[in-house]
Amino acid sequence: MARTRSIRTRLLLALLTMTLLTLAVSTLLSAALDLRLMRASALRDLEILAAVVGENCTSALVFDSPDTAARHLATLAAERQVQRAELLDAAGRRFALWQQPAGGPAAGPAVAVRHELHLDGAPLGAIVLQARLGELHRQVLHYLWLSALLALATLVVALLVALRLQRRIAAPLSSLAETARQVSAQQDLSLRMPPHGRVAELDDLIDAFNSMLAGLESREGRIQQQAAALHTANTKLRALAVDLSLLEQSEKARLAEQLHDSPMQKLALALLQLENGLAEPDAEGRQLTDSGLTLLREAIGELRTLQFELSPPVLAQSGLPAALQWLAKRMGERAGLPIAVHLPAAGEGIDLSRTQSVTLFQCARELVYNLVKHAEASRGRIELTWDAARVALEVADDGVGFAHTMDTTAASATPHPGQPAPVSSPAAGGFGLYSIRERVALLDGRLRIHTGPHGTRVSIHLPRDSGAGSTT
Amino acid sequence: MLLLALAAVTPGARAADDPVLGLKVAYLYNFTHFITWPEDAIGSHFRITVLGDPAMATALQALEQTDRQVQGRHIRISTAAGDAVGSQILFIGAGATGQLPALLEATAARPVLLVADTPGLARRGVAINFFLRRDILGEGQRLRFKINPDNLNGRRLSVSAQLYDVAEIVR
Numbered sequence: 117m118a119r120t121r122s123i124r125t126r127l128l129l130a131l132l133t134m135t136l137l138t139l140a141v142s143t144l145l146s147a148a149l150d151l152r153l154m155r156a157s158a159l160r161d162l163e164i165l166a167a168v169v170g171e172n173c174t175s176a177l178v179f180d181s182p183d184t185a186a187r188h189l190a191t192l193a194a195e196r197q198v199q200r201a202e203l204l205d206a207a208g209r210r211f212a213l214w215q216q217p218a219g220g221p222a223a224g225p226a227v228a229v230r231h232e233l234h235l236d237g238a239p240l241g242a243i244v245l246q247a248r249l250g251e252l253h254r255q256v257l258h259y260l261w262l263s264a265l266l267a268l269a270t271l272v273v274a275l276l277v278a279l280r281l282q283r284r285i286a287a288p289l290s291s292l293a294e295t296a297r298q299v300s301a302q303q304d305l306s307l308r309m310p311p312h313g314r315v316a317e318l319d320d321l322i323d324a325f326n327s328m329l330a331g332l333e334s335r336e337g338r339i340q341q342q343a344a345a346l347h348t349a350n351t352k353l354r355a356l357a358v359d360l361s362l363l364e365q366s367e368k369a370r371l372a373e374q375l376h377d378s379p380m381q382k383l384a385l386a387l388l389q390l391e392n393g394l395a396e397p398d399a400e401g402r403q404l405t406d407s408g409l410t411l412l413r414e415a416i417g418e419l420r421t422l423q424f425e426l427s428p429p430v431l432a433q434s435g436l437p438a439a440l441q442w443l444a445k446r447m448g449e450r451a452g453l454p455i456a457v458h459l460p461a462a463g464e465g466i467d468l469s470r471t472q473s474v475t476l477f478q479c480a481r482e483l484v485y486n487l488v489k490h491a492e493a494s495r496g497r498i499e500l501t502w503d504a505a506r507v508a509l510e511v512a513d514d515g516v517g518f519a520h521t522m523d524t525t526a527a528s529a530t531p532h533p534g535q536p537a538p539v540s541s542p543a544a545g546g547f548g549l550y551s552i553r554e555r556v557a558l559l560d561g562r563l564r565i566h567t568g569p570h571g572t573r574v575s576i577h578l579p580r581d582s583g584a585g586s587t588t
Numbered sequence: 589m590l591l592l593a594l595a596a597v598t599p600g601a602r603a604a605d606d607p608v609l610g611l612k613v614a615y616l617y618n619f620t621h622f623i624t625w626p627e628d629a630i631g632s633h634f635r636i637t638v639l640g641d642p643a644m645a646t647a648l649q650a651l652e653q654t655d656r657q658v659q660g661r662h663i664r665i666s667t668a669a670g671d672a673v674g675s676q677i678l679f680i681g682a683g684a685t686g687q688l689p690a691l692l693e694a695t696a697a698r699p700v701l702l703v704a705d706t707p708g709l710a711r712r713g714v715a716i717n718f719f720l721r722r723d724i725l726g727e728g729q730r731l732r733f734k735i736n737p738d739n740l741n742g743r744r745l746s747v748s749a750q751l752y753d754v755a756e757i758v759r
Contacts, residue, residue, distance in 0.1 A: 175750035184754045
């Protein structure tokens with residue numbers, strides 16, 4: 117497992133390693149090159165020395181004076197690296213010889229140079245110098261010492277530069293980490309890191325960090341908005357539950373009122389007449405019994421009608437189109453009001469879920485009930501249409517209209533321009549339209565109401581894929 | 589070495605028979621490598637006049653047959669006394685030592701190198717005088733020469749220090 121080190125330590129190590137490697141390589145290369153150059157220079161010096169001494173020995177060779185030659189060779193004693201000098205004649209025989217006295221430097225690699233001597237273009241002889249380059253090695257050693265001192269000085273400078281550089285790089289990173297800690301501790305996504313301004317990569321990192329914070333802040337804002345919307349929806353659901361409870365109570369009250377107004381009255385009167393009729397076994401008693409039985413039959417019929425209105429069997433047995441026809445006929449006959457039903461041509465079957473069928477029927481019943489009860493219309497119309505995407509129900513009349521125009525969807529209710537706000541609660545518009553709106557909204561549908569002094573047209577549009585459940 | 593030098597400069601049969609004579613011819617020629625004559629003093633040829641030593645003259649005449657040049661001129665050998673004044677080298681053999689005063693007077697202050705092989709002449713006005721010295725290590729003798737720098741003064745001859753190195757200096 118890699119050992120964790122701070123960026124300061126890594127920077128320092130990297131810089132020092134790089135500096136040391138650079139110094140070592142450059143020193144070695146420079147030393148090798150200098151050694152080569154110094155060796156070449158020493159050899160060149162030896163060649164020059166051989167040429168000078170050899171030329172000085174020319175007359176000794178020409179005039180056959182080995183003593184003179186030896187005296188010239190002896191002048192090489194001052195050249196400490198020269199160990200031996202030999203003067204050869206044109207035939208290659210030794211003419212004179214000189215050797216460095218004992219005690220001279222014997223260290224270093226041995227080298228030899230030979231210089232040919234000529235006179236008037238003809239070979240005259242040669243001089244051979246043998247030397248040891250110990251002096252050269254001493255110079256290289258001095259050079260290495262100087263290089264080591266230079267390396268030490270460079271290391272000190274590199275250390276100072278590394279410390280300065282690591283401050284420049286590590287400090288902003290530490291500041292970035294501190295900012296991240298503050299963001300985490302304070303849960304404050306509005307914090308930002310100022311740009312560094314001197315190191316491009318750090319600026320890129322800071323920009324990325326700030327962009328990340330901005331993204332998180334934006335996402336948190338959206339989450340808060342969604343939470344608020346969810347809270348609103350929950351509140352609305354709670355209100356809806358209350359409203360539905362009220363609506364249920366209202367429906368119960370209306371049902372109780374209907375039961376009380378007719379079937380219950382008739383049942384009570386039938387009971388009274390049957391008791392009286394059975395108590396007097398004469399013609400009057402029989403008449404009372406027959407009247408009681410008639411009342412009993414009427415009450416049963418009204419109860420059946422009420423049952424049909426609440427949940428007509430035809431809806432479950434024959435589907436929504438047949439149920440709408442039954443509703444129009446039943447309500448029209450009761451109110452003495454012609455209510456036409458427009459359906460698609462026979463054969464165009466519709467495949468609705470039970471939820472959709474029941475909801476549309478209940479809405480139609482509510483609208484027809486309103487039409488009969490409040491519209492003061494001379495006629496009414498129910499129209500059911502559908503296509504692949506939606507099913508539409510429209511109930512219209514030529515009555516006096518009412519005070520509101522409503523166009524609402526499952527998500528919103530938008531008043532028409534110049535019109536009052538839409539009905540949004542039982543208190544504002546009665547349970548009828550409010551109940552319809554809420555039911556339609558539950559199925560992601562849309563309710564649109566157009567009303568005026570010449571009539572009312574209420575249309576309901578449901579998506580075909582809404583309200584999963586059994587089909588009719 | 590000696591034989592090689594001799595063969596190089598004295599192809600003649602007489603020089604081969606007399607090694608010392610051959611060495612003298614060789615040395616005489618080799619002096620021209622270490623002495624420079626003024627250009628205006630040299631004519632169309634580099635002249636060497638030999639007086640009082642016919643054998644030397646004969647041996648030197650071999651140089652005329654070679655392509656050897658001194659300061660860009662071919663070598664001419666003369667044995668006429670009248671050519672002494674116009675020569676660049678005047679060799680005074682043993683047979684001409686009696687003419688030394690007259691020759692000195694005639695060539696005074698002229699760029700003429702006076703060479704001899706008679707003992708004592710270096711102190712009598714000759715610039716270079718050959719002599720033989722026994723070799724310390726060997727059994728034979730070596731041909732050496734003496735130089736009297738005083739006798740070179742005023743002759744406008746430029747003499748290399750290397751020539752002094754191998755010579756015996758006399759005054």
